[in-house]
Amino acid sequence: MILDLLLETILPRLCVVCEKKGVYPQWFCASCRKDILFVPHPQCERCGYPLSEQLCSVCLTHPKKNTFDFHRSLFLYEGVASDLIARYKFGKKRELALCFGNLFCEYHPYIEGNFILPIPLFKSRLRKRGFNQSLEMARVISKIKKTPLLDGLIKLKSTQPQTELSRQERLHNLRNIFVWKGKSLVGEKIILIDDVLSTGATMAEAARTLKTAGAKQVMAYTVCLNVLTPSPQPLSLRERGG
Numbered sequence: 001m002i003l004d005l006l007l008e009t010i011l012p013r014l015c016v017v018c019e020k021k022g023v024y025p026q027w028f029c030a031s032c033r034k035d036i037l038f039v040p041h042p043q044c045e046r047c048g049y050p051l052s053e054q055l056c057s058v059c060l061t062h063p064k065k066n067t068f069d070f071h072r073s074l075f076l077y078e079g080v081a082s083d084l085i086a087r088y089k090f091g092k093k094r095e096l097a098l099c100f101g102n103l104f105c106e107y108h109p110y111i112e113g114n115f116i117l118p119i120p121l122f123k124s125r126l127r128k129r130g131f132n133q134s135l136e137m138a139r140v141i142s143k144i145k146k147t148p149l150l151d152g153l154i155k156l157k158s159t160q161p162q163t164e165l166s167r168q169e170r171l172h173n174l175r176n177i178f179v180w181k182g183k184s185l186v187g188e189k190i191i192l193i194d195d196v197l198s199t200g201a202t203m204a205e206a207a208r209t210l211k212t213a214g215a216k217q218v219m220a221y222t223v224c225l226n227v228l229t230p231s232p233q234p235l236s237l238r239e240r241g242g
């Protein structure tokens with residue numbers, strides 16, 4: 001705490017959006033805070049998609065056996081938040097990992113698991129970008145939550161955004177893009193970290209790979225949720241059959 005205050009005097013924290021000085025302990029100044037859109041409630045119990053109180057239609061029709069058990073994002077992927085992601089990934093503003101990692105832990109204090117795992121980049125992409133944006137955030141969360149980072153998830157090929165495809169086509173395209181080369185995951189609860197969740201197909205395939213390797217539970221967290229149209233429709237209790 002004393003060290004924090006000392007650091008703050010020497011290097012005042014800047015708003016991560018407009019770089020206005022002295023916003024500590026916040027990450028945004030009051031004006032930028034108003035412009036950033038947190039994912040609204042209510043959300044699907046499982047995937048965190050807004051608009052649904054219980055389960056969205058996707059979660060309802062896809063049993064969690066072969067995918068992640070839970071997902072939450074901090075922000076909607078638009079405006080200020082999508083600019084921040086672009087600055088982080090393509091502007092090489094690696095220090096934003098500190099902001100995102102801290103916000104994850106502040107807004108989702110119940111994050112809990114045996115290991116933290118970032119979604120990997122394909123090796124040529126990693127060479128080009130110079131860093132894995134998910135790994136940097138995972139490091140911060142690992143430190144705050146005192147939960148070890150785990151290595152071993154490998155991405156076998158490069159993938160392009162595929163939002164125009166159907167869910168079935170996306171899942172088919174991404175089938176086996178990951179392989180698990182790490183230690184046994186039998187019975188483990190894994191926390192998966194990525195920057196943006198759009199169709200959810202990449203996260204689902206990573207989770208499927210971990211579950212095939214024995215993981216008992218996969219909890220996913222992303223900075224931004226890209227709300228796509230047509231959106232999953234909330235279903236009433238009656239339609240869920242109870």
Ligand SMILES: [Zn+2]
Binds near residue numbers: 017020
């Ligand atoms: Zn600002």
Ligand SMILES: [Zn+2]
Binds near residue numbers: 044046047049057
């Ligand atoms: Zn859902």
